[in-house]
Amino acid sequence: MAADAARRQATYDDVLRAPEHIVAEVLNGDLHTSPRPAGPHAEAASVLGMDLGGAFHRGRGGPGGWIILDEPELHLGRDILVPDLAGWLRSRLAAVPPTPFLELAPDWACEVVSPGTERIDRERKLPIYARERVSHVWLVNPLERMVEVYRLDGDGYRIVVTRGGTDRVRLEPFGAIEIELEALWPTPPPEAK
Numbered sequence: 001m002a003a004d005a006a007r008r009q010a011t012y013d014d015v016l017r018a019p020e021h022i023v024a025e026v027l028n029g030d031l032h033t034s035p036r037p038a039g040p041h042a043e044a045a046s047v048l049g050m051d052l053g054g055a056f057h058r059g060r061g062g063p064g065g066w067i068i069l070d071e072p073e074l075h076l077g078r079d080i081l082v083p084d085l086a087g088w089l090r091s092r093l094a095a096v097p098p099t100p101f102l103e104l105a106p107d108w109a110c111e112v113v114s115p116g117t118e119r120i121d122r123e124r125k126l127p128i129y130a131r132e133r134v135s136h137v138w139l140v141n142p143l144e145r146m147v148e149v150y151r152l153d154g155d156g157y158r159i160v161v162t163r164g165g166t167d168r169v170r171l172e173p174f175g176a177i178e179i180e181l182e183a184l185w186p187t188p189p190p191e192a193k
Contacts, residue, residue, distance in 0.1 A: 015073075015080055023071075026080040027124040034117055037084075040186040044142040045070065045084040045112045047183050055177045056087065062177045065090050066107075073101040076132045081125060084140075085110040105132035108173055112140045130156050136173050145185045147171065 010031035018024035018033055025032045037045065049070050055062025068087045073080065086106035093104055109129055111121040121139060129137050130152060137157060139148040146164035149171050150157035163169045166182040 009078070012075070012080060023082050024080075025082055026078065027120070027128065029078065032120055032124070034120075037112065038114065040142040041084075041112045041114050043186060044140050044184040045110070048110065048140065048179070049085050051177070051179055051183075052085070052087070052174055056174060062174075067093050067096060069096065072106075074105070075101045075103050076105055076128060079128050081109075081128060083109040083125075084112040105129075105134050107134065108136045108138070109134050110138040110140060112142065114143070126150070126157060138171070140184065142185055145181070147181065147184075 007029075009029040010026045012026070014031045015024040015026060021036055022033045023036065036042075049068065052066075053068045054060045056064060056066035057068040058064065066087045066089060068085065070085060071082050072086050073082050074086065080101075083106070087108040088104065089107050092107065093102075096102075111117070111125060113121050118139075118141070126137060133152060135152050137150045139150070140146075141148075144164070146162060147169075148162045149160045151160045151172065160172060161169075163171070164181060168178050168180050170176075170178055
């Protein structure tokens with residue numbers, strides 16, 4: 001117990017010292033680093049960001065009313081998180097501040113999980129999002145071709161729906177548009193000849 005009390009807590013300085021090609025986060029006082037996302041991860045986040053950004057951030061083909069950002073740095077208490085995507089209702093965040101990070105918890109966060117990040121996303125980040133009252137969290141797994149939608153229920157999350165494959169879906173809180181899940185998944189390589 002004394003060793004735990006003496007353990008140095010990671011800070012924003014640790015995040016700033018991380019190499020540029022590394023994603024650095026502070027979760028419950030521990031520094032977590034991971035490489036930039038691999039292709040399937042980046043593709044899923046990018047396509048989802050385009051779909052939601054057009055309809056909800058810009059109001060093209062959807063209702064607007066949101067700010068949707070790719071990989072925003074969030075400072076939530078002592079924790080520093082970098083979700084793959086996050087969204088704020090414009091009624092809570094009218095404009096993106098000129099600062100390098102945001103201190104207002106989003107209304108929605110999306111983590112694209114990979115074998116190296118899934119445990120951290122589920123075990124470390126979900127409880128922080130719940131503590132900060134993020135109303136919805138999506139976990140997107142491009143290798144398993146699956147999306148899990150979580151809704152805040154009391155102090156934790158309740159899974160609302162799990163969908164995958166080639167489904168066309170309406171997922172809360174963005175049910176105003178249909179998302180073609182197949183567009184998020186990596187295209188299989190051509191068969192060898």
